[in-house]
Amino acid sequence: MAVKTIAVLTSGGDAPGMNAAIRAVVRTAIARGLKVKGIERGYSGLLNEEIIDMQPYSVSDIIQRGGTILGTARCPEFVNPEIQKQGAEICHKHGIDGLVVIGGDGSYRGAQALARQGINAVGIPGTIDLDIACTEYTIGFDTAINTAMEAIDKVRETSTSHERCSIIEVMGRHAGYIALWCGVANGAEDILLPERYDYDEQAIINNIIEKRKMGKKHHIIINAEGIGHSNSMAKRIEAATGMETRATILGHMQRGGSPTCKDRYYASIMGAYAVDLLIAGKTKRVVGYQHGEFVDFDIEEALAMKKDIPEYPYEIAKLLSK
Ligand code: ADP
Numbered sequence: 137m138a139v140k141t142i143a144v145l146t147s148g149g150d151a152p153g154m155n156a157a158i159r160a161v162v163r164t165a166i167a168r169g170l171k172v173k174g175i176e177r178g179y180s181g182l183l184n185e186e187i188i189d190m191q192p193y194s195v196s197d198i199i200q201r202g203g204t205i206l207g208t209a210r211c212p213e214f215v216n217p218e219i220q221k222q223g224a225e226i227c228h229k230h231g232i233d234g235l236v237v238i239g240g241d242g243s244y245r246g247a248q249a250l251a252r253q254g255i256n257a258v259g260i261p262g263t264i265d266l267d268i269a270c271t272e273y274t275i276g277f278d279t280a281i282n283t284a285m286e287a288i289d290k291v292r293e294t295s296t297s298h299e300r301c302s303i304i305e306v307m308g309r310h311a312g313y314i315a316l317w318c319g320v321a322n323g324a325e326d327i328l329l330p331e332r333y334d335y336d337e338q339a340i341i342n343n344i345i346e347k348r349k350m351g352k353k354h355h356i357i358i359n360a361e362g363i364g365h366s367n368s369m370a371k372r373i374e375a376a377t378g379m380e381t382r383a384t385i386l387g388h389m390q391r392g393g394s395p396t397c398k399d400r401y402y403a404s405i406m407g408a409y410a411v412d413l414l415i416a417g418k419t420k421r422v423v424g425y426q427h428g429e430f431v432d433f434d435i436e437e438a439l440a441m442k443k444d445i446p447e448y449p450y451e452i453a454k455l456l457s458k
C-alpha cells in the first residue's frame with residue numbers, strides 16, 4: 137500500500153545537519169503529495185504522542201542551525217518488544233504509515249523494530265562519530281571535526297608559547313574517527329584511539345622526551361573520549377617528562393554549531409532520498425553514501441556490517457609528526 141503520511145524523528149546524540157535533513161524530509165514529502173508529521177524527542181516523544189503536523193514553513197530558517205528542532209532523546213525502554221508494539225500502535229493511531237529516523241546504529245534498531253510491526257521505516261545516518269559501517273559519511277561529522285580542529289589550533293598556539301604538552305580530548309566513546317581526522321589535520325604528535333590504544337603510556341612519555349630533544353616546542357596528544365582520563369594522564373606525563381602538561385576536554389561544543397556546507401548538502405540529499413525510498417515502497421532501509429553515490433541497505437544488513445579505523449592514515453600521522 138502506498139504511503140500517505142510519513143513522520144520524521146531525530147534520536148540519539150544530536151548532530152549539526154540534522155535540521156537540514158528534517159527540512160529535506162518535510163519539503164520533499166509535501167512536494168510529492170504526502171502529509172508529514174514531526175515526532176518530538178525521539179522514541180520517547182513517540183510513546184508520549186508528541187506528534188506535530190509539519191508544513192513547508194515549519195522548517196523555514198533551520199538549514200543553517202545546529203541541533204535538531206524536533207529535539208532528541210535516549211529512550212532505553214524502546215528495546216522492549218511490548219513498548220515497540222505500543223510505538224507502532226501510536227503510529228497507526230496517528231495515520232503514520234512511513235517513518236524517517238535520523239540517528240545512529242541504536243536508532244536504526246528502533247526503526248527496525250517498528251518496521252517489523254508494519255511501519256515502513258527508513259534510517260538516515262546522523263552522528264558526529266562517523267561510526268556507521270554502511271556509509272562513508274554521517275551527518276555532523278564534518279562540522280564536528282572542523283569545530284574540534286579550530287579549537288585544537290588555538291590550544292596549540294598557547295601550548296607552543298609555553299612549551300607545554302597538551303592532551304586534548306575529543307568526542308568518540310567507541311569510535312576514534314574524530315580523533316584520527318583531527319590528529320592528522322592538527323599535526324598531533326600522538327593520537328589515542330579506542331580502537332588502537334594499548335595503554336602503553338611509557339611509549340607516549342618516550343615520544344615526548346625524544347621530540348623534546350629534537351627541539352619541539354609543544355607536544356599535542358589527541359585523546360578520544362573512549363580512552364578518557366585526560367586529567368590524570370596529564371599529571372602522570374608531567375611527572376615523568378618534566379614537561380608542563382595540561383588537559384583540555386572539548387566536550388559538547390563539538391556537537392553544536394552551524395553545519396558546514398558538506399553537512400547541509402549531504403543531509404539535504406539524504407533526507408530527500410529517504411522519502412523517495414518510502415514512496416518507492418521500500419521499507420526497513422538505511423541511506424548511506426559510498427564511492428560517490430547515495431545508496432541504501434536493508435537495516436539488518438547495515439547493522440551487521442563492520443567498520444574499523446583505517447591503518448594507513450594512522451601510520452602516516454605518526455610519520456608526519458616526526
Ligand atoms: P545512536 O542512535 O546515536 O546510536 P543510541 O545508541 O543512544 O544512539 O540509541 C538511540 C535510541 O535508539 C535509544 O535511546 C533507544 O531509544 C533506541 N534504541 C537503541 N537500541 C535499540 C534496540 N536494540 N532496540 C530498539 N531501540 C533501540
Ligand code: F6P
Pocket residue numbers: 149263264265307308309310361391
Ligand atoms: O554519539 C555522539 C556522541 O557525541 C559521542 O561521541 C559521545 O560519546 C556521546 O555522544 C556523548 O553523549 P551524551 O553526552 O549526549 O550522553
